Amino acid sequence: MRLTIACVANHEEQFRKAMGAKQKAEAKKELAAKRRQLTQAERRIEELDRLFKRIYEDNVGGKLSDSRFQMLSDDYEQEQEELRKKLLRLNEEISEQEEQTEDIGRFISKVRKYLDLDELTPSVLNDMVKAVYVHAPDKSKGHREQQIDISYDLVGILPASLLNDLQNGETA
Numbered sequence: 001m002r003l004t005i006a007c008v009a010n011h012e013e014q015f016r017k018a019m020g021a022k023q024k025a026e027a028k029k030e031l032a033a034k035r036r037q038l039t040q041a042e043r044r045i046e047e048l049d050r051l052f053k054r055i056y057e058d059n060v061g062g063k064l065s066d067s068r069f070q071m072l073s074d075d076y077e078q079e080q081e082e083l084r085k086k087l088l089r090l091n092e093e094i095s096e097q098e099e100q101t102e103d104i105g106r107f108i109s110k111v112r113k114y115l116d117l118d119e120l121t122p123s124v125l126n127d128m129v130k131a132v133y134v135h136a137p138d139k140s141k142g143h144r145e146q147q148i149d150i151s152y153d154l155v156g157i158l159p160a161s162l163l164n165d166l167q168n169g170e171t172a
Helices: 002-010 012-060 066-098 100-113 122-128 160-171
Strands: 129-134 148-152
Touching: 002 012, 002 100, 002 160, 012 066, 012 100, 012 160, 100 122, 122 129
Parallel strands: none
Antiparallel strands: 129 148
């Protein structure tokens, strides 16, 4: 935790750039896929509106029985409702991803609060850490190794390579 705080605090700009690049690369693909899904859902809703009008006209014109009309209209309405829910969810996810750049700044602000961290208290953990992942021990090299990943609030798991690069930049 001290290493992370020191690296982030001492190399704030490099951290911003590295995390921004990491998040952009990941988010860019996800964002594009979600926007495609959003467009497809919007098109399908419009298509369902046209289909509903067509079956209504066929029902009125006598080409479609009342029971068949009711079955088709119920199906179309259910699909539209599911698509509207999907649209809301996708819009929320897109907004969340666009806010991630603000999260880096907020994380750096949190780090600044703990520059003089002497003791790891529950309040510090609750403020800084979202989750701790303890992996199964590995004894394949003759001694016991156990990987532990810390998912920090607002930025997730920081790659060890990023922290090492920042630390090496500090000593160079």
